[in-house]
Amino acid sequence: MTKKRLSLIMAVSLAVALALMLAAAGCGDNSEEPAEPEKPALSGTLELSGSTTVLPLAQEAADMFMDENPDVTVNVQGGGSSVGISNVAEGVVDIGNASRGLKDEEKDLGLMDHEIALDVIVVIVHKDVPLEGLTADQVYNIFTGKVTNWKDVGGPDQTINVVVRDEASGTREMFDEKALKKEVPMAGAIETNSNGIMRQTVSSTPYSIGYISLGYLDSSVKALEYGGVEGSKETAVDKTYPLSRYLHMFTKGSATGLAEAFIEFVLSDEFQNEVVAEEYIPMTEI
């Protein structure tokens, strides 16, 4: 028995010693961080929540912001636009992200709106569809399944393959609201969970139709005019093209301290031109 006890104690102390050595090594690595106090150093914690459409953008901004300011922690969470807006109004978070503007009942909450990007959605079709545009009604009829053959909208006698975004997508939320008058798309529509996969699916499925953020549009698919208007930066900015929306960050009152610095960073030329411009229209171009 004593022998067994002894070896158990030895094994345990060996394990503890190893763990301590590893921990010490870990600490050593972290302490070598070079400090560059160029600007007055920011510190503290910034909390964000809200739209899942804004989430990737906000997360990217948070990572870059934390790289520049090592003493700052930025936490970004999802939850949806409504959650972000109510959270920031209640003071739970510092910044509420939203992919829509304030609703009437939200307008007296004392929130300050910071528009951070413009998202334009264009209707796209497979290249074999010999159409240049569709009216708003035709788009509505196609996506809700009231029209299922291209010949009913002036195309060839072929079944329409409808491609939509997934249920959690902010793009879909906006498209359903503005183009489908809040109705749900037809059952049997193919679902895709990103702009990239949407483009790939429409470009490889004959007689298909879908929608995509303007930033993702390339020559593998054909963009259609919507109600006689081409979706572009210009038509979205002058509001003749309806399928667009701003992405927002809301603060309670005007932004101060860390929140102000963070939003300044998001709106900086660097972040707007390098990150936002990859998928959306940056504010610097509006």
Place this chain on the structure above:
Amino acid sequence: MIDREWIVKKTLFVLAMITVLGIILIIFFVARESVPAFTEAGPANLFSATWNPQSGQYGMLIFLAGTLATTVGGLLLGTPLAIGSALFLTQMAPRRVRSIATRGVELLAGVPSIVLGWLGFTVMVPWIRSATNSTGTGVLAASIILAIMVIPTIATISKDALEAVPESHIQAALAMGATRWQMIRRVLLPAARPGLLVAIILGMGRAIGETMAVALVIGPATAFPTSLTTPTHTMTTKILIEMGESTGVQRSSLFAMGLVLLLLAMLLILLVRAVTRQREAAR
């Protein structure tokens, strides 16, 4: 001095316990995450046929149907091929062919599912599309991919089961004047049946949980499969597509879907245990 055997024994015991703990934690975590779905949406909502989170409907029947249809389809296509090749390998193939073919089957098991899925999406789906004048994605495409994936599993285990049939049974049947086919049908297959069942059930386990390959060729669309080539969904592909951006009850419902899948898989393993025990009792 040091009792090595004791240390080894205890170490192995601890490792085994960590594995068991891991499984318990997985089940616990998935169940806990799906609690809000059961309390807020309710079982009646969860097991309905409408999935529309915008209006608070979280029915998983479409996905359950898709999962079962693709799994059964994959097994219907894969099992005859797998057991056929196991029979060929054990009964008919010359030794040299046997060793090459066995390696081939083993290699097939090692092909990553995403590769099969991508091949399916870029090569097979266009074939089906032009042959049937449809989108090409759906139960048929998924079943073919799953069949390819279950063949190595079923073939390898079936081969072991067939080889485990005592040589004396086979010799006795042949000595009584049975043809080779009569021997296979009346003696070999019945004797190996529990083992073959285990093989099929394990293949089913592989097919039911497969995500990546199926996600590429299933459609996907939130609709019941009305034909073999209309886009549909499975539980795994729905979870894959919506988990990233979902929150609240929607996220919880996806976990509930995962829980149902987990329970299905566990049910299959219990089935294997029951069948194996029956085989051992029969000996």
